[in-house]
Amino acid sequence: MYDQIKVSAAQVSPCFLNKSKTVDKACEIIKQAGSEHAKLIVFPEAFISGYPDWIWLIQNSKSKDLNNLYIELVKNAVSIPDSSTKQLCDTAKQAGIYVIIGMNEINVESSNNSLYNTILFIDDKGTILGKHRKLIPTSGERLLWSQGDGSTLHVFDTSIGKLSGLICWENFMPLARHALYAMGTQILAAPTWDKSVQWVSSLQHIAREGGAFVISSCMALKKDDIPDRYDFKKLYPQDREWINTGNSCIVNPKGEIIAGPVEAKKEILYADIDLSQITASKRMFDVAGHYARPDVFKFGVNRKPNNNIDIID
Numbered sequence: 635m636y637d638q639i640k641v642s643a644a645q646v647s648p649c650f651l652n653k654s655k656t657v658d659k660a661c662e663i664i665k666q667a668g669s670e671h672a673k674l675i676v677f678p679e680a681f682i683s684g685y686p687d688w689i690w691l692i693q694n695s696k697s698k699d700l701n702n703l704y705i706e707l708v709k710n711a712v713s714i715p716d717s718s719t720k721q722l723c724d725t726a727k728q729a730g731i732y733v734i735i736g737m738n739e740i741n742v743e744s745s746n747n748s749l750y751n752t753i754l755f756i757d758d759k760g761t762i763l764g765k766h767r768k769l770i771p772t773s774g775e776r777l778l779w780s781q782g783d784g785s786t787l788h789v790f791d792t793s794i795g796k797l798s799g800l801i802c803w804e805n806f807m808p809l810a811r812h813a814l815y816a817m818g819t820q821i822l823a824a825p826t827w828d829k830s831v832q833w834v835s836s837l838q839h840i841a842r843e844g845g846a847f848v849i850s851s852c853m854a855l856k857k858d859d860i861p862d863r864y865d866f867k868k869l870y871p872q873d874r875e876w877i878n879t880g881n882s883c884i885v886n887p888k889g890e891i892i893a894g895p896v897e898a899k900k901e902i903l904y905a906d907i908d909l910s911q912i913t914a915s916k917r918m919f920d921v922a923g924h925y926a927r928p929d930v931f932k933f934g935v936n937r938k939p940n941n942n943i944d945i946i947d
Contacts, residue, residue, distance in 0.1 A: 641675075641904070641907055644851055650684045653711070656710075657722065660681065665728070669729070675734070675902070676734045683707075685878075688703055703864075723760040733754075736752070738751070753799045755797060789817035789819045801824075818922075823849050825852075829852055833881070834895055841889050848884070851882050854900045855878045887916075
């Protein structure tokens, strides 16, 4: 068990809607972070194989355009496990680093044609620890991603601390946060598409509230990163350079930003963290400990998978 470790956040762009090239790129970034002696790297939301930003641009009545994009998104999505996850696991083992990476995930347990917004957790031995599916997509995202359930709400006890993750605006859900606090999370990954100043402020509050380190990784994406064959690219203002400027950051349990935020730049952020700071921060306020008041408040989490079919032989 480490007390002091180096962690990282990859503010990078995918090879848009190209799974094989994006996985290759992710592996190179994993190796780079490992060579810098980082013990953990967090990738952005939906990194494999790209955040479907067209949902905010194309009217839902444009069925042909949306169908074509969805077909391509599904073709470049990940099933867990598959050859893509094996490649990521092999690289994590080679680099000796934990990996938390966002992806579009196919529902292989059922129809094979619906998608989840998922983060995958891989340890430094190349083993899949588990995954988390976003509980509720935000606004226009609901037209594309399915809802996750409580079965993927986990905290993983590892050699670098207790790891967990919530995706983008899931972090605004007080009960989802409290579930992870109560499970003892020490490092909370927050892959996101939100680049706003308000988002960074929320991360500072969450880190202080939970007495945890928070790592926010946001995709840095230029308009030129989207191939010209995608017509929705023309819907952006002609002079727009950046679709998302990133603003990734790492926050300590005091709510202090210790790396970033980095804007309009593609890079890997690094920070040295000391898990003993968590204990110090919880001396005064431990939201799931001496401040919990279970005699007043009762809280439960349904961890049963919400399957749409039960096979009875």
